[in-house]
Amino acid sequence: xxxxxxxxxxxxxxxxxxxxxxxxxxxxxxxxxxxxxxxxxxxxxxxxxxxxxxxxxxxxxxxxxxxxxxxxxxxxxxxxxxxxxxxxxxxxxxxxxxxxxxxxxxxxxxxxxxxxxxxxxxxxxxxxxxxxxxxxxxxxxxxxxxxxxxxxxxxxxxxxxxxxxxxxxxxxxxxxxxxxxxxxxxxxxxxxxxxxxxxxxxxxxxxxxxxxxxxxxxxxxxxxx
Amino acid sequence: xxxxxxxxxxxxxxxxxxxxxxxxxxxxxxxxxxxxxxxxxxxxxxxxxxxxxxxxxxxxxxxxxxxxxxxxxxxxxxxxxxxxxxxxxxxxxxxxxxxxxxxxxxxxxxxxxxxxxxxxxxxxxxxxxxxxxxxxxxxxxxxxxxxxxxxxxxxxxxxxxxxxxxxxxxxxxxxxxxxxxxxxxxxxxxxxxxxxxxxxxxxxxxxxxxxxxxxxxxxxxxxxxxxxxxxxxxxxx
Numbered sequence: 001x002x003x004x005x006x007x008x009x010x011x012x013x014x015x016x017x018x019x020x021x022x023x024x025x026x027x028x029x030x031x032x033x034x035x036x037x038x039x040x041x042x043x044x045x046x047x048x049x050x051x052x053x054x055x056x057x058x059x060x061x062x063x064x065x066x067x068x069x070x071x072x073x074x075x076x077x078x079x080x081x082x083x084x085x086x087x088x089x090x091x092x093x094x095x096x097x098x099x100x101x102x103x104x105x106x107x108x109x110x111x112x113x114x115x116x117x118x119x120x121x122x123x124x125x126x127x128x129x130x131x132x133x134x135x136x137x138x139x140x141x142x143x144x145x146x147x148x149x150x151x152x153x154x155x156x157x158x159x160x161x162x163x164x165x166x167x168x169x170x171x172x173x174x175x176x177x178x179x180x181x182x183x184x185x186x187x188x189x190x191x192x193x194x195x196x197x198x199x200x201x202x203x204x205x206x207x208x209x210x211x212x213x214x215x216x217x218x219x220x221x222x223x224x225x
Numbered sequence: 226x227x228x229x230x231x232x233x234x235x236x237x238x239x240x241x242x243x244x245x246x247x248x249x250x251x252x253x254x255x256x257x258x259x260x261x262x263x264x265x266x267x268x269x270x271x272x273x274x275x276x277x278x279x280x281x282x283x284x285x286x287x288x289x290x291x292x293x294x295x296x297x298x299x300x301x302x303x304x305x306x307x308x309x310x311x312x313x314x315x316x317x318x319x320x321x322x323x324x325x326x327x328x329x330x331x332x333x334x335x336x337x338x339x340x341x342x343x344x345x346x347x348x349x350x351x352x353x354x355x356x357x358x359x360x361x362x363x364x365x366x367x368x369x370x371x372x373x374x375x376x377x378x379x380x381x382x383x384x385x386x387x388x389x390x391x392x393x394x395x396x397x398x399x400x401x402x403x404x405x406x407x408x409x410x411x412x413x414x415x416x417x418x419x420x421x422x423x424x425x426x427x428x429x430x431x432x433x434x435x436x437x438x439x440x441x442x443x444x445x446x447x448x449x450x451x452x453x454x455x456x457x458x459x460x461x462x
Contacts (some may be wrong), residue, residue, distance in 0.1 A: 046363075149372075156365050169352050170369065173345040174376050177383040198386060205308040206379050213375055217368050220290065224361040 011100035019108065025070040029112045038141050041123050051124040056186030059120055060179060063108070064146060068168050069161070074101050075158045082159040087202040088222060095143045098151065098218040105147040113139055130191030136198065138189065141203040142182035148207065149174055152214045155221050178206045230427060231395035237419045244409075252409040264322045270414035271314040272340065274421045278308035279343065286370035289363055295436075298363035301370060302354060303428045305347050307421055312344045338384045339377070346373040 012137040019025055040058050044050075052105060120126060128135065150171050157166035185199035248266035255262035285301035288294060319337065320330040332339065350373065354366050402410075 037250065042346075156353070156368065159361050159365060160353065162356060166353070166356055169349050173342065173349045174372055176342050176345070177376065177379040180383045202379070202383055205382075209375055209379065210372070213372060217290075220364055220368055224364045 004093055004099075005090050007096035008103070010093065010098045012103055015074075015100065015104040016107070019104070025073050025108050026111060028069050028073075029066040029108065029132065030115060030211045032069050033062040033112065033116050033127055034119070035117060036062040036065060037123055051126065052129070052190045053187060055124050055126055055190055058124075059117075059186060060142065060182045062116070063143070064172075064175075064179065065108065065114060066112055067105070067143075067146050068114075070105060070108050071147070071154045071171075072164050072167055074105060074151060075154050076163070079158060084222075089148055094219045094222045095215050097222070098155075098214065101155075102144075102148050102151045104212075105144055105151055109143045109147060110140075113143065126189050126190065130189040130196070132189065134189050134196055134200065135186070137200060138182060138185045138203065140179065141200065141207055142185075144207050145178040145182070145203060145210070146171075146175065148211050148214055149178075152210075152218065152221070153217070159221075159224060178203060181206065233423055233426070237340075237416070237423050240330065240412075240416040240419055244413045247412050249410045252326055253405055255380065255406075258326055261322060264318050266409055266413045268315060268318040268322060269410060270417040271311045271318070273278060273414055274313060274417045275308045275311035275343075277418070278304040278311065278421060279347065282308060282347075283370055283374045286367035289428050290366045290371070295363075298367070299429055299432045299436075301367065302361075302432060303425045305354075305370075306428065307425050309347050309351060311421060312340065315340055316344060333384070335381070335384045339380055342380045343373075343377065346376065401448075 037058075040062075044054065075084065078087070078225040104167070136201060153174075154167050157163045160166045181199040181203045185196040185203065188194040188196045188199070244266075248263055252263065252266065254260060282301050282304040285297045285304065288297040289301060319340075323332075324330050350366060350369050353369055354362050357365050
């Protein structure tokens, strides 16, 4: 167990250091979601009341597209200099690598959300009418759902032709229940009309199911030849 | 093997013809909906057939992950392809029926959305198979099939939260059905299942032949590397 934790920590700190020095993923994600926010804001120009209803969908669509940008880079980075091949022949457990990548992406997307949320509030005049303390919970669970599946499917799509296109094609259909839950939970907290409890439970169930499934199956994908 | 196809195809065609007659002529006309209701004899059997094929795909994928059996992989491929076709039939016939009866083409109700999501998942499965390089395709596809199957209950519960507009399932649900109609429905389902099995079987044969052909071509290319040179010199000139 300690080897898994140690390897995870080592890989994670390597990824974070790489990102800290290059800032490739975070910059492209930030600029991308900024563009989405501005374009949506132009095309809808909503009042405060309307924006409360559509903001849940808007926010998560922006984060989803931005996350795909980062997810596409996670494994592509390891293809240079055959790092992934080296990892495959090493006796290190595959799940340590997978967990490190998931946690790394989770941190990137969370940083993105922390930076983008003030902008959303500004552009759309948002104010939560429901229990606002639930928003961070929804954000954390939703981000984990996107990132755990996204990292897994990114590892699958680097094995295909035109890999950049492949990731959203695999990720979006499977993520539909999670996306629905995130959007509905955020909307019900913002409008205060309904309780978001059911959606939070559903998101948590989604996270548990797909985290376990990914940990089970990642070995197959890494070793696929 | 060539003999087997007509032996299976003729009874299937006869059964399909009989089922068509039963659905269009013999079945009683529904009281309130009229003749539009007859699309039900295509819609429901297609749906059942598609779901059975997706089930088979799931088990074949699991079997491939455990035993790495090529035949299991081909079964998974074939059932996904034919399943997507039948699922498309469901998604096309549904709105044609819904427009005159409900007054709308589409609604985000439980069964409709679940079918659409299933269709999307299996289309992405086929895209993955198309785009991945041949050696890794079976494994990646099997993994994706497992993910898709895990997704289905979650989709179900997420949409269950909205009120459902679709008529209750006629078999095992609260709805009642004329025994004559049920009879026609079951005949149609039998015919559709036979047809699906026939298509799957010939596609299976085709896939085995295609793989054998690919292997032979690869071997020949290894033995004679000259052909590619002549091609490139011609294009240069």
